[in-house]
Amino acid sequence: MSRPTQKKYCFLLIFLVHFLGTSQINKLDSLKNELKANTSKDTIRAGLLIELASELTYSEPNKGFSLIEEALAISKKNTWIKGEALAQRQKGNLHYVLADNLNAMDAYQKALVLSRKIPDKQLEASVLSNLGNIHADLKEYDQALQNYRAYLETSRTLGNRAEEIKALSNIAIIYNDTENFEEGVSYLNKALTLAKEEGNDLFIAAITNNLALAYKNLGEHQKALFHYQEAMAMAQKIGNKYIEASALNSIGKINLLLKNYAVAETYASNALSLSKEIGAVEWEADSWEVLSKVYEQNGKMPEALNAYKKHIQLRDSVLNEEKKSELTRKEMQFQMERQQAVANEEIKRQQLAKIIYLIGAIFFVLMAMFGYYIYKRRRDALEKKKTAEFNAKVSETELKALRSQMNPHFIFNSLNSISDFISKNDIRQADDYLVKFSKLTRAILENSEKKSITLSEDLELMELYMQIETIRLQNKLHHQITIDQDIEPNNTLVPPLILQPFIENSIWHGIAPKNGDGHIDIKIEKEGDMLKYVVDDNGVGQSKKNVRGKKSNGSFGIKITKSRIDILSHIKNKKGSVNLMDKPEGVRVEITLPLELQF
Amino acid sequence: MLKALIVDDEQHCIDRLERLLRSSTYNIKIIAYCKTIDEAIKEIASRTPDILFLDVQLGNGTGFDLLSQLDHIDFEVIFTTSYDKYALKAFKFSALDYLLKPIDNTDLDNALQKLRQQKNLKETSQKIDILFHNFKESNPSSKRIAIPTVAGFTMLDTKQIIRFQSDANYTHIHTLSNKKITASKTIKYFEDILDDNTFFRVHKSHLVNLDYIEAYTKGKGGHITLSDKTRIEVAVRRKDELIQKLRA
Known part of the structure; x- marks a missing residue:
């Protein structure tokens, strides 16, 4: 026979208050x-x-609950937290004795939270102990x-001896339940020493029994017998029949x-009558078993059979009770586990939801940032393009304006030149000159409208101009x-007449004032992605004729060309x-332009 | 000897041309000069000139008005004008000869030289037909063009032309009816005449009719596919403008 039965013989000190007996009635x-x-x-x-x-x-x-509810209501109303905590703990106790572990645990947890809020260390420790009892019932020994250890620690720190004894004793029970008897004995001895110091006979009896x-x-049967005898004597002394019955029964069994059959019979008989008196069916059954075996040894078969029958009968009823309570316990454990599982699931779910929300939020923020980046880049590019287009348009307009300025400039220069020519030459030559001039003018008018023409x-x-x-x-x-x-002249695009003002300058101010033949050399080269014009003349040069590059029309044309x-x-x-730049003889002009191809 | 009639409303222009013709090596006799359209019609009818020097801007109309009032044209026509962009373009389309005023001696000689080479008068009549057709036709994509070839001239509707392909100083013209005409002009000549939104020079060697582009395939410059399924490369520098034109 196993643990459930064994447990019945040890006394959880939390219940000891119960054994204080009849004096309680007066107190009530x-x-x-x-x-x-x-x-x-x-x-x-x-x-x-x-x-x-x-x-x-x-x-x-059952009568206790209404009292507790009232106490809870009063405590809450008066914001007496300790009262609330005590009431919750008592509510837990009530549920616990009614074997409603689930509600008991609930109440204890509330009490624990409240006790921590006050804070009241001793109360907290005792609630922990209460919770420990439930865990022990559910075989959650760890x-x-x-x-219990927390309970012990607190009780020691606060110097509360009675609580310390309870804690030690309860720890010992756990060790014994887990068949770690050496450890159990050690704790029980500690508890016993303290109980003796305190002179608490009830504690002494219960611990000795345990x-x-x-x-x-x-x-160690002799040691066991010795302690049972002591426990029995102490129980008799304080009139605790439970402990006495338990001790008698155990002494009988040992x-x-x-094989001290006579002694066994005596003790078993005593235990039987006492068990009957206090209604401890299990011990009754045990006593009958001992008696049955003793009768069997003494050859009293009919008595033995009768005792055995009684034993089986009682044992079965105990077993039924036990099975029932075991079933309840299992169910409760299952329910608690299920609740725990549901709670865990909920926590997991919430955590997952949290993580999903977080990831979602991060993703959203990233997307938003990315979107903004794309938008900004696009917008910037568009703006840049628009600005560039606008600038280009402005520049085109400016260029057009500059080009159109070139026309009257050129025409009136030429008219002056024609007038000069006519006054110096014959009509036939003048006519020839004029026809060529009209062709040039026509070409210039046509081409100066264009952005660019081929080289x-x-x-x-x-x-033609030359x-x-x-x-x-x-x-x-x-x-x-x-x-x-x-250079492919047909595929190279140049702004029209960009050279004309420089050539004109060379002719009018370089070669015309010069004695002897003048020479203009135009070279067109490619320099990387630039087009370079080099115009060399062997005229009088810049320094000699201050007009050049100054207020002459040539300088006006040059100025416009530079702007272009x-x-x-x-x-x-x-x-x-x-x-x-000046040369020893004449001037050199270098113009570089971005090289532009038609195809 | 050729009989020439001058039509111009300004005396100094008549005088100048007369002087130039007299000193020319070509044997040309000026049979009359007229200052108005009515006068000219009468003179043409009575004198049957071989060459008509015709000013575009006449006081009471244009040289074109004069031509339109004639039943048939059995003489050569050389237009004279000082500056008329519109008219010049029309002449180029129809390959009609013209002289710019003030008339240059050399230009006149060249014109007369060409005239002497002219095979028959029927060609001139056709060219003038083209001129009037183009005046009447407001749609720029259905103009008619006289294409100078080695043999003479070929008249074509511009909407018949799918593309021009350059071949040094010659240009091959591919038509809708799958014909290939070889013109004795550079591709630039055609590009200048067809300077409107119907034709576009996509490449150094290619001038294409935008109406016949079936597809544009992206690439460095990309290429286009025309309705006759030929694939034409697009020059990198022409890509942007082409895309712009195709979108328009």
């Missing part, structure tokens, strides 16, 4: 009287209610032990094992145009340039 009456006198809803009444419920725990637990049980389990078209214009100037200077002017081999090149460079984002 006095409490009831006090309650009747104290009807105002104050903390005194709440305290009395809790105390009364506590007194009723083992006799009429948890129970942990709770110690005896532990020795019995260790097989004597049976030791070959531009050079044709330049050629021819006219050559006529005017009576063949004093010679010119040569050289194009780099890697600046704007073109800006549009193409490349650095174009115009350089005028």
Whole structure:
């Protein structure tokens, strides 16, 4: 026979209050009287209610609940947290004795939270102990032990001896339940020493009884017998029939094992009558078993059979009870586990939801940032493009304006030149000159409207212009145009007439004032992605004729051309340039432009 | 000897041309000059000239008005004008000859040289038909063009032309009816004449009719597929403008 039975023989000290016996009845009456006198809803009444419920725990637990509810209500109203905590703990006790572990646990947990809130260490420890009892019932020994240890620690720290003894004793029970009897004995001895110091006979009796049980389990029958005798004597002394019955019964069993049949019979008989008196069916059954075996040994078969029958009968009823309670226990455990599982599931679910929300939020933020980035980049690009387009348009307009300024400039320069020519030459030549001039003018008017023309078209214009100037200077002017081999004149686009003002400048201010023949050499080269014009003249040079590059019309044309090149460079984002430099004889002009191809 | 009639409303222009023709090496006799359309119609009817020098802007109308009032044209026509962009383009379309005022001696000689090479008068009549057709036709994509070939001229509706392909100083013209005409002009000549939104120079060697582009395939410059299934490369520098035109 196993543990459930064994457990019945050890005494959880939490119940010891029950064994205080008949003196309690007086206390109950006095409490009831006090309650009747104290009807105002104050903390005194709440305290009395809790105390009364506590007194009723083992006799009429069901009556205790209404008292507790009232005590709870009063305590809450008066914000007496300790009262609330005590009431919850008592409620737990009530449920516990009614074997309603689930509600008991619930109440204890509330009490625990409240006790921590106050904070009241001793109360907290005792609640932990209560919870430990439930864990022990559910065979959650580790948890129970942990709770009891906390209980022990607190009780020691606060110097509460009675609580310390209870804690030690309860820990010992756990060890014994887990068949770690040596450890159990050690704790029981500690508890016993303290109980003796305190002179608490009830504790001494109960612990001694438990110690005896532990020795019995260790097989140390003599030690067990000795302690049982002591426990029995102490129980008799304080009139505790439970402990006495338990001890008598155990002594009987041990004597049976030791084959002291006569002694066993005596003790078993005593135990039987006492068990009957207190209604301890299981011990009754045990006593019958001992008696049955003793009769059997003595050859009293009919008595033996009768005793055995009684034993089986009682044992079965006990077993049924046990089975029932085991079933309840299992069910409760299952329910608790299920609740725990549901709670865990809920926690997991909430955690998962939290994580999902968090990930979602992070993702959303990232998406938003990414979206904004894309939007911004697109917007910036669009803006950039728009700005660029606008700038290009502005530049185009400026260029057009500049080009159109070139026309009157050119025409009136030429008209002056024609007038000069006519006054110096014959009509036939003047006519020839004029026809060429009209062709040039037409070409310039047509081409100056265009953004760009091919290099070959531009050079044709330049050629025509030079021819006219050559006529005017009576063949004093010679010119040569050289194009780099890697330039395709038909595929290269240039701004129309960009060279004209420089050539004009060379002719009017370089070669015209010069004695002797003048020469203009135009070279067109490719420099990387730039197009370079080099115009060399062998005229009088800049320094000699201050007009050059100053207030002359030539300088106006040059100024406009420089602006055109600046704007073109800006549009193409490349650095174009115009350089005028003096040579020992004449001037060199270098113009670089972004090279632009048609195809 | 050729009989020439000059129509111009300004005396100094008549005088200049007369002077130039007299000193020309070509044997040309000026039979009359007229200053108005009515006068000219009468003179043409009575004198049957071989060449008509016709000013575009006449006081009471245009040279075109004069031509339109004639039943048939059995003489050569050389237009004269000082500056008329519109008219010049029309002449180029129809390959009619013209002289810009003030008339240059060399230009006149060239014109007369060409005239002497002209095979028959029927060609001139056709060219003038083209001129009037184009005046009447407001849709720029259905103009008619006279294409100079080695043999003479070929008249084509521009909407018949799918594309032009350059071949040095010649240009091959591919038509809807799958014909290939070889013109004795550079591709640039056609690009300048067809300077409107119907034709586009996608490449150094290709001038295409935008109406016949079936697809554009992306690439560095990409290429286009025309309705006759030919694939034409697009120059990188022409890509953006082409896409813009195709979208428009």
